[in-house]
Amino acid sequence: MSSKSTNPLELGRSLSVPNVQELAQSDQISERYFRPEVDVAPVASIDEDELPVIDLMKLLNPELIDKDELFRLGLACKEWGFFQLINHGIPEEVIEKTKDDIKKFFKLPLKEKEAIKQLPGHIEGYGQIFVHSEEQKLDWADVLILNIQPSQNRDMRFWPTNPTTFRDTLDTYAIKIGKVVDCLYGLMAEDLGVDPQDMLNIFRDQMQSVRINYYPPCKQAKKVLGLSPHSDGIALTVLLQANDVNGLQIKKNDKWLLVKSKPNALIINIGDMMEILTNGKYKSIEHRAIINMEEERLSIATFHLPSIDVLLRPFPELVNSDGELYKTISAKEYTREYFAGKLNGKNALESMKLRK
Ligand code: OGA
Ligand code: NI
Numbered sequence: 001m002s003s004k005s006t007n008p009l010e011l012g013r014s015l016s017v018p019n020v021q022e023l024a025q026s027d028q029i030s031e032r033y034f035r036p037e038v039d040v041a042p043v044a045s046i047d048e049d050e051l052p053v054i055d056l057m058k059l060l061n062p063e064l065i066d067k068d069e070l071f072r073l074g075l076a077c078k079e080w081g082f083f084q085l086i087n088h089g090i091p092e093e094v095i096e097k098t099k100d101d102i103k104k105f106f107k108l109p110l111k112e113k114e115a116i117k118q119l120p121g122h123i124e125g126y127g128q129i130f131v132h133s134e135e136q137k138l139d140w141a142d143v144l145i146l147n148i149q150p151s152q153n154r155d156m157r158f159w160p161t162n163p164t165t166f167r168d169t170l171d172t173y174a175i176k177i178g179k180v181v182d183c184l185y186g187l188m189a190e191d192l193g194v195d196p197q198d199m200l201n202i203f204r205d206q207m208q209s210v211r212i213n214y215y216p217p218c219k220q221a222k223k224v225l226g227l228s229p230h231s232d233g234i235a236l237t238v239l240l241q242a243n244d245v246n247g248l249q250i251k252k253n254d255k256w257l258l259v260k261s262k263p264n265a266l267i268i269n270i271g272d273m274m275e276i277l278t279n280g281k282y283k284s285i286e287h288r289a290i291i292n293m294e295e296e297r298l299s300i301a302t303f304h305l306p307s308i309d310v311l312l313r314p315f316p317e318l319v320n321s322d323g324e325l326y327k328t329i330s331a332k333e334y335t336r337e338y339f340a341g342k343l344n345g346k347n348a349l350e351s352m353k354l355r356k
Contacts (some may be wrong), residue, residue: 034137045178055087127142143214181236192315233285
């Protein structure tokens, strides 16, 4: 691992674990997957709050422009840290193809998937991350992690070649997602009253990676977790559910709230780095994934962060007389800290707070 690396995925490592898709075939479930804490925080009832829905067309199309929508976007980022984006302009064919190719990849026999298995000491590839000890509890999921931007960080050894369209599909999808994210940065700057040029500078050479999550069904679904509670250690995440099965829960008022995704909506969330950059105005919220007894679930999370040498410090317009809330840290150091921990709520971000 070279300290000169500009590749955020070279800043972490993880122990290798069994393939969960295979384990799901058997009746025996190892203790390592049982999570007594699953029910510690109560689950919100089905008709409690609904995640805000933001219409990108109402924010961008001069004929439809709706000033209230910008206010709603700001509110969603400040109070929820999560929203669903509709009318995002990504063609349906692109979304459908992405979902399709992801599903096809996970249907391949294990041996074929393992051709792009993570290598020891790496987190790119097919496997699992955030595993640091043999005793640690494990998530009920397999993941495929890939660097997308900058393109020199792509390690094609880990990009599936089956289905044959996978690489092009992912490339097209990620470029379009990147454009949506750039729009959102501009709108967020407007909402926050931040100089748009400063926002642009922070994200000029932005990095992008994906984590494709495969959550097999589990006969004891209520006892396991697909993804441990965490906040995302980047600036902005875009999540697409690849097979219309819900399972993402976000923490709101100390309850877990299930996100009911609209078909083809993108689920956007604020990450830790954006919370730091906005001096706590926008919130990086804890979330987790639960498991279904009958159905598998697939999702693709696309992560965006500033180039790794960028220093994370709040926009000056957002620092009031209380001063800065977080230590100044480079994107690289934050990523290193984040990967060094076990996924555990907002631990990494908490450790950056100047006053506790
Ligand atoms: C993630 C994530 C949630 C999901 O990959 O960081 O939070 O529903 N995924 O898969
Ligand atoms: Ni996440």
